[in-house]
Amino acid sequence: RGLLESAGMIRSEQVDDSDVIIINTCAVRENAEDKVYGEIGNLKCLKRKNKKLILGICGCMVEQPEILKKVMDTFPEVNLFFGTHEVPQLYDLLYEAITTGERIVSIESKAGEVIEELPACRLNRYKAFVNIIYGCNKFCTYCIVPYTRGKERSRKFDEVIKECKTLVDAGYQEITLLGQNVNAYGKDLDEGHDFADLMEAVAKLGIPRLRFTTSHPWDFSSKMIDVIAKYPNIMKFIHLPVQSGSNEVLRKMGRRYDRERYLNLVKEMREKIPGLSLSTDIIVGFPNESEEEFQDTLSLVDIVKYEAAFTFIYSPRRGTPAAALKDNVDYKEKSKRFQELVKHLEVSISEDAKRYIGGTYKVLVDGISKTDNNMLSGYTETNKLVHFKGDVSLVGKIVKVKILESHTYSMLGELVSE
Ligand code: SAH
Ligand code: SF4
Numbered sequence: 491r492g493l494l495e496s497a498g499m500i501r502s503e504q505v506d507d508s509d510v511i512i513i514n515t516c517a518v519r520e521n522a523e524d525k526v527y528g529e530i531g532n533l534k535c536l537k538r539k540n541k542k543l544i545l546g547i548c549g550c551m552v553e554q555p556e557i558l559k560k561v562m563d564t565f566p567e568v569n570l571f572f573g574t575h576e577v578p579q580l581y582d583l584l585y586e587a588i589t590t591g592e593r594i595v596s597i598e599s600k601a602g603e604v605i606e607e608l609p610a611c612r613l614n615r616y617k618a619f620v621n622i623i624y625g626c627n628k629f630c631t632y633c634i635v636p637y638t639r640g641k642e643r644s645r646k647f648d649e650v651i652k653e654c655k656t657l658v659d660a661g662y663q664e665i666t667l668l669g670q671n672v673n674a675y676g677k678d679l680d681e682g683h684d685f686a687d688l689m690e691a692v693a694k695l696g697i698p699r700l701r702f703t704t705s706h707p708w709d710f711s712s713k714m715i716d717v718i719a720k721y722p723n724i725m726k727f728i729h730l731p732v733q734s735g736s737n738e739v740l741r742k743m744g745r746r747y748d749r750e751r752y753l754n755l756v757k758e759m760r761e762k763i764p765g766l767s768l769s770t771d772i773i774v775g776f777p778n779e780s781e782e783e784f785q786d787t788l789s790l791v792d793i794v795k796y797e798a799a800f801t802f803i804y805s806p807r808r809g810t811p812a813a814a815l816k817d818n819v820d821y822k823e824k825s826k827r828f829q830e831l832v833k834h835l836e837v838s839i840s841e842d843a844k845r846y847i848g849g850t851y852k853v854l855v856d857g858i859s860k861t862d863n864n865m866l867s868g869y870t871e872t873n874k875l876v877h878f879k880g881d882v883s884l885v886g887k888i889v890k891v892k893i894l895e896s897h898t899y900s901m902l903g904e905l906v907s908e
Pocket of ligand 2: 629
């Protein structure tokens with residue numbers, strides 16, 4: 491959106507009025523791709539009304555050759571295709587599509603240099619995401635990301651700091667440092683800075699809330715834990731994907747840690763960072779996962795006591811090593827395990843959330859609650875969603891809220907006056 495606006499375009503209120511529509515796609519799981527087919531199906535009729543419409547698809551999905559071919563063959567209405575590495579060339583691609591009227595396909599298999607200072611359009615005036623590293627070198631056996639996003643490329647330390655400083659000066663309350671694996675930041679540069687140094691430098695800029703995601707347990711160093719513990723403005727909330735609690739499954743996934751190492755890391759974090767809250771990603775039904783191995787995941791969840799979790803049924807991704815494995819577990823069984831895990835997590839997360847009741851927590855006010863017009867909503871430092879009554883002038887401010895009730899996915903509170 492930043493690129494399009496700096497090319498002089500403006501956002502249309504209705505999709506039917508648009509001259510350019512670009513669908514950005516994800517390839518991590520098959521159901522994300524299925525949604526894209528539905529979306530193109532809904533949009534393609536607009537091409538009949540507006541012959542000049544540019545209907546584009548970008549992102550990881552079209553970086554897979556067989557999927558690109560499928561979309562190109564099925565939807566002649568789509569006339570622009572580009573991969574994640576071509577985003578900086580969007581002006582040129584659009585210009586070519588508009589002036590030639592031809593179908594433009596630009597998909598590089600190799601990741602190029604990081605382009606700094608791309609125009610950005612930030613919809614939220616208080617919370618900002620800042621990319622610090624692109625790509626991934628881990629090659630977990632189930633995952634398509636290293637193939638579509640390329641090798642790890644860190645942004646320059648000074649450029650990240652410059653962008654964060656601009657955000658702090660503009661009054662932003664929260665910055666989230668982003669990457670497939672933020673803990674690998676700097677390893678590909680010769681600048682002598684790692685992720686701990688970067689976090690520390692951003693924290694020192696004085697941003698009220700600093701977050702980061704995602705962390706791979708393998709690269710999470712003691713130095714990083716010490717920096718998180720030291721700075722009160724680094725939120726005591728870490729998203730630490732475990733994927734499975736079984737050593738055998740972790741080995742087959744190529745995750746580079748075992749259950750014991752993961753639990754030791756959690757122990758060190760908890761010892762050094764009081765009040766730490768953890769969330770995770772879990773995959774159920776990796777090829778040939780046994781019932782016993784699945785039970786290992788349930789027991790790990792009980793030990794760690796996550797405050798939130800994203801759960802997925804394994805989705806075979808063509809071209810990844812896991813997709814070539816013969817699988818002796820049927821989808822019905824995977825689905826049953828998945829439901830069991832979700833229920834298990836819901837019970838433990840809502841049980842744990844009860845400890846918030848009666849306490850007063852800092853909440854960054856996001857806006858009017860989506861479920862009740864008379865309420866505001868925002869997030870605690872540990873990422874709990876809280877609804878409470880308050881004036882709309884509080885949006886974008888950090889306020890204190892006393893928690894009255896806790897539910898599985900949100901809490902109800904009342905504003906505490908200073
Ligand atoms: N780089 C991050 C996130 C990668 S994608 C990390 O390593 O944690 C986000 C999540 O999607 C992963 O953590 C994993 O749980 C899930 N995922 C990735 N590939 C998947 C697949 N083939 N099937 C099901 N879930 C998958
Ligand atoms: Fe995929 Fe994350 Fe593993 Fe990288 S670390 S391969 S992005 S799951």
